Amino acid sequence: MLKRFFLLCSGADLELLQKCANGEQNKYAGIGATVFFTALMATIAASYALYKVFDNIYTAVFFGIIWGLLIFNLDRFIVSTIKKRDSKRKEIIQVLPRLLLAMIIAVVISKPLELKIFEKEINQVLLTEKNQMTLNNKTQIAQQFTPEIEKITIEVNALKDEIHTKENEVNALYETYIAEAEGRKGTKLLGKGPVYKEKREKHDAALAELHELKTKNEEKIQQKEAAITSLLENQKLIETETQPIITNFDGLMARVNALNKLPWLPSFFIFLLFLAIETAPIFAKLISSKSEYDYKLENHESLVKTWIQQQVHQREAILQTDKELNDRIYADLKTEEELYQYKQKTARNLLKLQADSFYKNQQKIL
Template structure:
């Protein structure tokens, strides 16, 4: 049962192969087994590749099976359509398009399995890229908010500078009226005279203005600090919203790109392995000598081709004979007087009818 299944996988004619020797049958059993297990590997590779896209095992397995059946059908077609002949060069030319197709299939099959084999290394590359993308993302977002925050901070500094300037001015007035009271400056008279009162009033007025300025500017500073806190909160919120996009940066294309950043030699050898598996049925047929099955298949195809050619030639001869007979018949009829007289009478009647019809038309017009 298993032997018959592998023979079906190899694409041979079961009726012809049943009459061949066991050695010939075993050769095609091996080819069919290679085709079958290549399709199994394609199913596994396709399922994993689709799982990285859909994140759903059932969907991935379903489409992976379809992909494996497609590869199975292609491989079976490739092997079944290679015909053995007496020239190895002609066989290679005949098989060259199929070899090219096998190389493409090997690439498609090997790439998802490479992604699985080097998954840890790929994850490390993706982690590095995600960290860099996170830093770049924060920098880009900060560029949107930093100018506004800097502007508000400069406005806060202006308000603080106004307070500091007013404090310096008030402190100077305080020092002036104290020095006047102590007799160190101004009139240099000890005591609280008229000049002292005048300077004290200026200081008190400046102090009141300072207190008012502090109250006003402090409210403004609080409002601006609240605005800065709001901007910083919006900045963090934007970072939080965009971070999942970066975290999900591990799809199929991202993994293939990360794989290409790893050393190429291990991936290349894995590709060569699948290329050898995929092309082995083709090269097995190319390098093997012409066997019993090939002779029987050639005999069957030649017999059908000869029969078709005979049918075509027979139809051509029948057509030529019919043409010759018809030509001879019409040559004989052409010389008969009876046919000539009959056609002459019919032509005369037709001319009379045409003349009468023309006369009636002219008469109506007049």
């Protein structure tokens, strides 16, 4: 049962193979097994690749099976259409386009399996890229907010400097009137005289201005610091919203690009392996000598071709004979007086009917 299934996979004529030797049947069963297992590997590869696209195992398996059937049909077609010729040159010419198609199929099958085989290494490459992308993302987002934050920070520092300058001024006035009272500076008279009172009034006025300035500037500083806090919160919010995009950066194209960044030699050997599997049936038929099945298939095709040619020739001969008979028959009819008299009578009646119809139409017009 299994052997018959593999023979069916080979695309060979089962009726002819049944009449061949057991060794010939085994050869084509091996070719069919190669076609089947290549399609099976294509199904697995496509299912894995599509799972990375859809994130749904049922969808991936469904379309993977369809893809495997497509590859199976293509491989079966490639193998079944290769026929042994009397000339190796003709065989090579007929194999070249099929070989090119087999190479394309090998690439398509091997690439998803490479992604699975080197999954850990690809994940490491993707992790490095994601970390770099996270840093770049934060830098780009910060560039949108940093100028405004720096501008507000400068304004806050300017308000604080203004308060600090006024405090220094008040402290200096305080020291002045205290020194006047102690007699250390100014008039150098001990006690609280008119000069003391004048300096004390200047200090009190500056102190009142300081309190007013503090109240006004601290309110502005609170508003500006709240604006800075809001900007920083928006910056963190955008970073949080964009991080899932970076985290999910592990699709099919990203993995293929990551695979290309790994050493090429292991990937190349896997490709060679699938190329050998895919082209094995082609080369097997190409290098093998003409066998029993090939002779029987050639004989069968020759019989069908000869029979069709005979049928075509026979139809052409019948057509030619019929044409010649018709020519002779109509040539004889041309000279028959009876046929001439009959057609003359018919034509006369037709002319009479036309004349009567014309006459009636003219009467209606008048």
